[in-house]
Structures are given as structure tokens and as C-alpha cells.
Amino acid sequence: MKVLVAIKRVVDANVKVRVKADNSAVELANIKMAINPFCEIAIEEAIRLKEKGHASEVLVVSIGPDTCQEQLRTALALGADRALQIKAEDSPEPLAIAKLLKAVVDQEQPGLVILGKQSIDGDNNQTGQMLAALANMPQGTFASDVEIEGDSLQVTREIDGGLQKVSLKMPAVVTTDLRLNEPRYASLPNIMKAKRKPLETQTPEDLGIDISPRQTVLEVTPPPERAAGVKVGSVSELVEKLKNEAGVL
């Protein structure tokens, strides 16, 4: 079984971004970029499935400008077998990404597609569900555990009330949550080896997909600042202030 993993290049999780002065977007010049943390978890899960003998090949795909090849190389160093970049100027909207991934699914026929549950920049939490719909596959979103049993997939999902377990007929789509696994680091020899692994590129036109946007971002603004607070000297002062000053107790 082939496993397809979709990964996104995003601003590093430790960076606090700033909005550009002209309110057009956030400032991304000279900012540290990384694989979206949920996508790292997706890669790790795919590699573990391969190590357990469930997967025969792990293919990673990223959609974006050539800079995303850096993240694809990292994925290869982590253990993916092949990489595919689909060239796009900006990051297209989730629907367009899902359509591109659907075209890759048609080409590659994976038994399982793993995505992050959300990217930490766009925070959309859409792409996996959209891909599942387009590919007519069941979806195991927000997964904290994945087990393969024959041709079905047992997925434990993190839901608002706790945990839910579903059984999906493969091929299926899984989106990762934080507790699914702890991603490994790439070793130096593997980083060297990754340079020789195949990295292919295609374009949306090659795949016959229209990625024109359906939405316009009119403006990006900073959130309201919280006014600076005060330090209190003791628990009793805290309780007094919450009761009398803030009126919340």
C-alpha cells in the first residue's frame, strides 16, 4: 500500500508574526520557515506504517513555490521515499489544494492519505475533509491513534467531548492531531541520502486543475492589544481585586 502525505511550508511555530504596515498581509520576509507541525506528525505516522510493514512506499506532496522543496527534502530525510512539488505562486485556497491532491490520488492510487488537521498559519482546518469528499473516501480527522486491520482503518479521534473511535474502509483520509505521535529528527546521514531521493515537479496545468481563488483577503489587521495589567502581592489581594475591582467573583 502506498501512503500519500501532504505537507505545507509555514512560519515556524515559535515566531510571533506581525501584520504589514499597509494591512495587506503578515510580514514573511526573513522569517524562519518550517514544516507545519501537524504535517510533521503526518510524515512520522506514514514512516511508522512503513516500518511496521503496512506501507510499501511513502510519497510526500507539497503545493507552493520552489522554496517548499526545502520541506520536501526534510521529509525525504525523515524517511519518505519520493517527493512531489506542485508549483504554485502563493498557497492556493484549501479547495484548490484538495483538488490538486485529488488529481495526485488519481495518479498514484494510495491506500491512505495523511494530512495535518490544520496549518498553523492559515488555521483553516479544511483540506483533508475536502480531499476526502472529492476522492469519495471516508475521513478520520483529528486522529490520535491509527491502526490498520485488514482493509479497514481504526481511527481514534480527539473530539470536543473526549475521544471517538471510528472504522473506515480504505482507501481513506486521515488528519493528524497532536497526540498521534512524536516526530523524529532527521539524522545527518539521512539528510545526505535525501539529496539523492527523487523530487518531481508538476504544475496545476499538468494536472488539469483550475486553482483560481474564490475568496479575496481584503485586509489583514493586528488583533486588539490587551491593556497592561498589574502584579498583585498576595492571594488575598488578588481575590479582593477580582471581587471589587473586576467584579468577576
Added chain:
Amino acid sequence: MGNAILVVAEHDNSQLKGATLNTLQAAVELKAQGAGAIELLIAGQGSNAVVEQAAALPDVDRVLVADAGNLAHQLPEEVSSVVVNLLEGGDYGYLLAPATTNGKNLAPRVAALMDVAQVSDITEVVSADTFIRPIYAGNALAKVQSHDALKVVTVRTTAFAAVAETGGAVEATSVDAPAALGVSSFVGEELSVSERPELTSARIIISGGRGMQSGDNFPLLEAVADKIGAAVGASRAAVDSGFVSNDMQVGQTGKIVAPDLYIAVGISGAIQHLAGMKDSKVIVAINNDEEAPIFNVADFGLVADLFEALPELEKELG
């Protein structure tokens, strides 16, 4: 495509959840901007009690009920067929769902089946086609205009007040539930049971982080919570370390909360945690590191060892 608003209700077959009421408020605001009737869909099995609650909502123009065995657990593969059926046969300009794990699971699937984009997690309705949504862990707000005839939107429940629950008298109409797709099935669930209020609707929340050191110390927080009717939350570090269960995680990738009072105990205040609680009215931080970033957003900061401060706080609250 017409202009009516289809809202997917959040419920567990026995109770209509508060998230539905907040989502309906966004629908009310869209109606004020020229959208059509507000229709509430209850997809489930044996959800009579939910239907009764829904029928009493004064802001709802129509209650639609899809009742079938394959909808019992609201699996998105099944519910999306019901919703697409309605959208294709009806006069809708909008599909709204709360940005709960249910809504997030369902709405994008429907959007893709309808070949439209989705606007996720809106915090404001600007006009009939324009919304505000936080991006980058809430460090920026995007004003997004949707050009699709059908607008699929998920609603951040903490950003909208709840609509009134009583005073209406709408009749419920039953709608078709297409045959089961059978590609997915429900196996089981482990739901957290607690006497305390739900995190996303609690008026007061007290959350613990890695500083709590172990799940065995969470009773210190719970004792305080019970004195003031608070819900108990946690940071990702506390969940990852196994102190408490995943449903307690507050943050960018957990639950978004905005109570009147949020008390962060032994939490450093990482970007991702702040994203989930910085819209709280009053924030208190208890941390023994006076440099902890949580103090930058706290209205009241107490630099103290939590193992001393918590028992004292419990006592002070009488």
C-alpha cells in the same frame, strides 16, 4: 442559489448544544444583512428532545429533521449527503456550522461536494459576503470576502452571543436521509464526564500547565474551581504529559474560550495557548517566573509558587 441560511445544529440526540445558539446569532446577523430565512437542521437519530428545543427558538424560521440509523453518530460521510441533498434541492445562500470538532469535520466535506470554498472560524459578520477570521494563532485578523454563491462558514462560538432559547413555536419538517454510504462506522467513544461546566461555555475557567507537575496535583485546581463554579482547562504541555485528557486543551489547536475570568496556573503563555484564551474578559496568571510571557496578557499577575498559592486561594474563597 437563493438566499436562505441552513444552520447545522450541534447536538447529541438528547440535547441541543449551546454552540448552536451562538451559530444562530451569526445567522441572525446575516439575515440583517439581507439573507433569507434561517433553517436549522437536526441530523441524528431519535432526537425528539432536540427537535422540541429547536422548535422553541424564536430566531429560527424552520426546523428540518433528518432521522435515521446511519445518522445516529453524525458521521460526516453520512450527514454530508443529507446536507448536500438539501442544498441542491433548496434555495440556500449559506451553510453555517459551529467551529466545534463536529462542525469542522462536516462543513469542509460539504463545501467540497458543492464545489465551493469555506470561510473557517469567523469571529465577525462584516456584510453579506465578508467576514473576519483570525489567522496565525490569532496574531492577525483577515477580512475575507467570499465570491461563491453558496457560502459555507464555520462560526467561532465565543465570538457570538447566544440567541434566545424560548418564545418561538416552529413546526419541524422531516427531510430525506439518503441511504447509508457504509464507508465508515462508529466503533465507540470515551466521553469525559464532569459535574463542572463545559469549557467553551463556562463563565470562569481555571487552567493548569506543565507547572502542575502531575495529574495528581490537578485536585488543587479542582478544589478552587468548585468554590467558584469554574471549568478546568489545561495547556498542551499538561495534556501531552498525560496529566489530563485531550478535551481540556485550551489553545490555537484545542478549544477556544472567552470566559469572564480565566485563571492560568503554571502556564508560560506560549503563542498557541494565548490564541485560545486571550479574548477572556479578565485574565489572571499565577506563575513563579516573573518573566513568563503570560504576565503580558494578564490583568492580574501573581508571582508565586502554585503549590502554595492554590490552597491559599481555595481558603480565601471561603
